[in-house]
Amino acid sequence: MKKALVLDNVRFAHGGSEMHFDLAVEAGEWLAVIGPSGAGKSTLLDLVAGFAAPSAGTIAIDGRAMAGVAPAERPLSIVFQDNNLFPHLDVFHNVALGIAPDLRVAAADRRRVEAALDAVGLAGFGKRRPAEMSGGERQRVALARVFLRDRPLLLLDEPFAALGPALRREMLVILTELRAGRAEPPAIVMVTHHPEDAVGHADRTAFLDAGEIAAIGPTRRLLAGDDDPRVARYLGTIAPGERP
Numbered sequence: 671m672k673k674a675l676v677l678d679n680v681r682f683a684h685g686g687s688e689m690h691f692d693l694a695v696e697a698g699e700w701l702a703v704i705g706p707s708g709a710g711k712s713t714l715l716d717l718v719a720g721f722a723a724p725s726a727g728t729i730a731i732d733g734r735a736m737a738g739v740a741p742a743e744r745p746l747s748i749v750f751q752d753n754n755l756f757p758h759l760d761v762f763h764n765v766a767l768g769i770a771p772d773l774r775v776a777a778a779d780r781r782r783v784e785a786a787l788d789a790v791g792l793a794g795f796g797k798r799r800p801a802e803m804s805g806g807e808r809q810r811v812a813l814a815r816v817f818l819r820d821r822p823l824l825l826l827d828e829p830f831a832a833l834g835p836a837l838r839r840e841m842l843v844i845l846t847e848l849r850a851g852r853a854e855p856p857a858i859v860m861v862t863h864h865p866e867d868a869v870g871h872a873d874r875t876a877f878l879d880a881g882e883i884a885a886i887g888p889t890r891r892l893l894a895g896d897d898d899p900r901v902a903r904y905l906g907t908i909a910p911g912e913r914p
């Protein structure tokens with residue numbers, strides 16, 4: 671089976687920080703990425719999305735090498751913490767952009783957009799502008815759009831960070847339901863500052879530290895912190911300076 675994402679010996683330097691990533695994500699797998707501020711989580715996503723180019727190594731998505739492939743041409747979708755929507759377009763057209771970039775929406779596509787809005791609990795919201803919606807509702811619109819696009823890889827960069835715990839859980843459930851409705855669910859790489867978001871959702875979790883993947887494994891095992899004292903320190907189960 672094709673891997674959704676492979677980073678092979680990828681290197682990148684940001685000012686004084688050297689990054690080095692080796693990673694393989696299976697088709698349909700959900701990977702959470704955690705780690706301290708400045709560890710390189712967003713840089714990892716930038717490299718995969720094509721916003722930054724590695725100085726060495728290769729990145730492949732869905733079996734295709736990505737060197738020289740522009741961000742818009744990569745077979746992936748991204749949801750950020752905010753600014754996912756075009757403020758001048760209504761909700762219907764923000765979602766329709768996922769399948770009709772020129773906003774010419776054929777009747778069959780119209781039904782698909784409406785079904786996607788329904789799937790995220792926003793039936794009837796099509797005529798609203800993003801400014802007339804809550805933060806959680808706006809992120810649901812962003813999810814509806816990426817699921818219409820049907821790409822093999824979905825990058826989530828702290829998409830629910832601005833939401834409270836109950837809303838974050840609700841969004842994770844919506845994401846899980848959207849995946850379950852697809853014959854071939856996309857692989858997900860989800861950067862989060864909330865390790866608890868990974869539990870029950872992410873198959874594996876990667877812990878980034880100082881520009882590399884310091885530990886990776888099944889989510890519950892990784893978050894138990896027993897395998898690596900750096901994970902336990904990050905989670906606060908070992909105090910700084912205390913011996914593991």
Ligand SMILES: Nc1ncnc2c1ncn2[C@@H]1O[C@H](COP(=O)(O)OP(=O)(O)OP(=O)(O)O)[C@@H](O)[C@H]1O
Nearest residue numbers: 684685686687705706707708709710711712713714
């Ligand atoms: N545009 C840039 N130019 C120079 N250095 C940068 C740039 N962006 C990030 N860095 C540096 O690269 C390192 C990794 O940053 P990155 O944003 O990837 O970390 P992060 O793990 O996503 O952090 P956070 O959790 O705070 O978002 C940091 O040391 C940061 O200062």
